Each structure stands twice: as structure tokens, then as C-alpha cells.
Amino acid sequence: MNILITGGAGFLGDRLARTLLQQGTLRGQPIQQLMLADLVPPRDTALLADASVRHHTGDLLAQIPALMAQRWDAVFHLASAVSGECEANFDLGLHANLDTTRRLLDACRAQTLAGHPPPLFFFSSSVAVFGSDAAVPLPAVVRDDTLPTPQSSYGIHKFVCEQLVADYTRKGFIDGRAARLMTVSVRPGRPNGAASGFLSGLFREPLAGQPSVCPVDRDTEVALSSPVNTITGILTVAEASREAFGGRTAINLPALTVSVRQMLQALQDLVGPEVLSLIRDEPDAAVKKIVHSWPSRFESPRAAALGLSPDPDFDSVLRQYAQHHVEAVTHPAARQRLGL
Template identity: 60%
Template sequence: MHILITGGAGFIGARLTRTLLARGELAGRRIERVLIADQVAPPADLAADPRVRVHTGALLAQCQALADEPLDGVFHLASAVSGECEADFELGLRSNLDTTRALLDALRRRTEAGATPVRLVFSSSVAVFGPDPAIPLPAVVGDDTLPAPQTSYGTHKLVCEHLVADYTRKGYIDGRSARLMTVTVRPGRPNGAASSFFSGIIREPLAGEIALCPVPPDTAHPVSSPATTIAGLIAVYEASREMLVGRTALNLPALNMTVGGMLDALEAVAGRAARELVRFEPDARIAGIVAGWPKAASAARAARLGLQPDRDFADIVRQYIAESTS
């Protein structure tokens, strides 16, 4: 089978690609080709794999050419992140809404020309939920909580969820949307996501560097390890329509944490000195964005697919240490 991964050069996209190539199959079919579409080149190990082809450039301009490929499945991960969408409204609309619509329309034209509808997993976000004066946000958001996003990023994700659902209803694609929790710990340097500090307060101290935390220690949020996130994306792809029970969007498993709890785990694994490298410096912009996100999430439908959250946050810290030193 041939798979397209948009945003395939990013952290999650590259990790998903490596996992699929190592498995060698998806949904019981042998993987022959993975197309990576991104604005930047993928890591060297992926580019060197003979099963990988790379399309570099703005996705919006590539959608029709990509849809002309003999595709069997799509993981649509490409997105402008939360902080970018708040800072540059046009960028968010173009990168998230316009590009997703263009990709879905290209896939629709394939189906209308007689091709089998492509199975597509859209990476949505827990940011589709938010506090609205008319719709109180529950302490724990579930699959059946009414989304009321309070950020541009969350709004874009919700709109795309509805597009995926409608194109699926019409038979143009076989779509499903996986709502990702904040993924931590990410390697590398901070990015434009408002949630970037959830990784930075662990990653930087483990490297002996000072980390700035822009929110108070009691800030609560659902998180997930990279490994659990990748397992979720694959499971959602492989699930039958009957297993999904009709609705196309579902929460992935969450480990519900406070910042203070994350630092407790850091200290338990790496010692007091590591924790003391975290400095609390309030940032009203970041805190305002985070305040519009859920404090905790559940994932009953994902559990029916066999998915479970990480055991505890200390285990996530240990995973990151093992991977960064291997």
C-alpha cells in the first residue's frame, strides 16, 4: 500500500513514518511506499529509505499532485501550531483550513473519477474544547463533550473535523479525526506552539539548562507521550467503521497532569537539581491561551480500541531519557 503523511518531516510525522516502516504493514497490508509532504526535508534516515518519497514545499500547492499518486491511506498531520495561529491569523487560516480543504477536495476528485475512497486520519487536538459562558467546561472533557474552542488553532481543528466527517458521509473519503493531547517530551528546541513549555520544563533541565515556565504550578492539562500518541494514530487508522461506532472524531488517551506534578516526576527521576532549573516567569499571552484549554480529558472510545494512557509521568520522563541517549 501507498501512504501519504503530511507534515511527515516534523517530530510526530517523522516518528510515525519510522514506526510504520519498522512495522512494514498497516491494517494488514504491506507498506510499499510512504510519501512525506512537508515544507522542509525529512531527517536523513527517512530520506535514505528506498520506500520513502519526499515532496517538499507548501502543501497547499501540492495537494492535487499528491492526490494523483496511487494512495491507499493518508495521515494529515500538517498544521500551523497554536501560538502561530494566534500571532498570524492569515497564516493559520491558510495552513490549517485552506490546505485541509484543498487536500480533501483533491481526494474527492479521485473518488468521483472512480477510485476507492482513501482512508484518512486527521490529527485534531484537545484544543477543540474550551470554556464558554453558555457551555460550562466539565472538569474532564470526554468524547461527547460539546466542543467550544477558545483559540484560532482549536477553531481550525474543529472546522476540519466537521469537514472530514462530511466528506466521509458523502463517501468521498473514509475519514476519522484523532484528537491529540499535548505531546511531551518533544526533543529539540521550543517551537511556536503555546504548549511548547510542557516539553521545555522537562527537556531543558535534563540537559542541565534553565527552563522558563510561563504558567503557575497548579496549571492542569492532559498530556501524552510520543509513543502513546503514535500508537493512537495507528489504531484509529486501523479501526473499522463499526469499531468507531459512527462518529468520526475521538479523544486519544490522556495522562491528566499539573505542571507541579510534572516537576515532581522530573525530580523523582533526575533529582532536585534538575527541578531547580525550572524558573516560573509568567507570560500573560501564553497563560491566556492555555486558560482556554481543558484541564483534563478522558478517552472512552479510544479505550474500546485497546488504547490506554501512559502509566505515569515519571515513565514519560524515562522514555525521553532513554530515547535521547540511544
């Protein structure tokens, strides 16, 4: 099994690669090669030390001819320009999201038309495909049959790409699976341009002894998933049979619904008020507009039928981050409370 991961140097791409190497197979087939494609090389030296891992750097759209000169059994398309970037730079969003995905799908199509089996094509969509339109108000709870009406360029890009994946699957060019990821928290590393980035920064930075700002009302509710639960969802969807996945419509992965206030309370309960004191409120109208357009409550029976469930609470999400990124928790009070 030869596997291509776009966005392979990102934190989800890195974690997906490490998980695949750990399990050694995909769909019951041994993994022979992992190609990680991104703008920059992976930072995980242990990952790069594995003989089966290769990496390719540069703008993905420009690199597709070279990348797709080799036949891939599976493509995990995680790369994209994120929400805040797409609002700030319209052309960047079109280039990185729509143009790149279409070109990648066409390369997979050419592979199939050359006589090879249709490759597995996993597309990481987003909760941002949902929003409240004047003609179609967003319901209090998003269900599997809720009509997507995105209210941001990023959300529109994701929804368009979902439909392309569905149509290329209908035509037999790929075995496409699109899954709508919830906001992933807590993300390690540096902040990115996502409007939801504060939902990691509110915890990552204070745990490292650095200040952080809250750009939205603390009673704002959000739909979250931990990194581990997100990767579990991605691989479960990728490995499910066509019949178990059910149709070609994107699947909503499970969501933990929690308010920012509840998240901050979990942080205080876990590591004490000294860490929480590093957070200040600094309203940001642009971030608030985007985040408030996203739904926070989901019922996802399709995901449940695949055995997927949301994280139990935000306390467990914080503990997962502290356990997996001990080196990033440097605040003395946090280290003492966590026994690090």
C-alpha cells in the first residue's frame, strides 16, 4: 500500500502518518511507502528516519505532476488554506483549496483511466460547511441530513470539494470519502491563520507560561474534537466498506459541545488559577463573526454506526495534550499540578 498525505507536515498529517506506521496496514494491506507533501518538510525527525517515509516540499498545485507520476493506492488530502486566510486572501483560498483539489482529483482519475484500481481518496472537510442562511436558518442541532449553507469562503470551498469527491466517486474514478472534521483542540505548535485557532491558543500558550487572548464571548459554544479522536475518525472512515460508509455524502464526525467558559474552567480545575490569569478578553469582530456562524451541536448517527463517539469532556482533552506534549507544558504551576 502506497499512501500520499497532503498537508503531511501539519500536525494532523504528522499524527496520521505516525498512526499509520504504528498500525502497519491500511485496509488490511501492508504499508510500503508514505509520502508526506507540504510547503515545508516534516519536523518530526523520528518520522523521517523511517525508511518507508518520504517527503515532497513546495506549493501543492505546482507539485502535483511530480507527485502523481507515481501511482498511489490511497490519498489523504488534508492540505488547505484555513478559514482566516481565505477571508483575508480570496485568491489564496481558490488556489490552495479549489484549484489544488480539482487537479489532484484529475490526477487520480487519470490513474484509474490508465487501468489501475480507483484509489482511496479521503478528503478532510469541515464543520464550516454549515451556517445560517436567510432562506435556510441553521437548526439548533445539526443532523446528518442538515443542508450545508456555508457562510465563509473556506466553508464554501470545502462544500464544493465535497461535491467533487462525490461525483468522481459516482463516476468510478476514485473511492472517495469526505468527513467533516470538528475544530481540533488542543493543537500543538505555533498558531495558524484559522479563526478557530484561539480554541487551542487559550490553553497551549498559558500552559507554556505565555499570555493568550479570548476573542469571543466566554459563553460561546463550540464543537470540538481532540487530536486522537480526530485521527480515529479519519482512519475509521477511510477503512469502512463502501456499504458501511453509506452513500457518497460527507459524514459529520462526532463533536464535543462545550462553551469557552466551561473550557477555561476545566483548565483552572486541572492546573490552577495562576495559569488562567494569563488569559485576557480581547474581542475580535472578524473572528467572532466566523466562529458564530458555525454550529455547535451535532447528532451524527452515521458516525455512531461506524463505532465513533465524541470525547467525553474537555478535561480529558486537556489531559491528552499534557500527556502527549510534556515538553510544551512549561508553566511551573501547571507542571506541579500535573506531576510533570
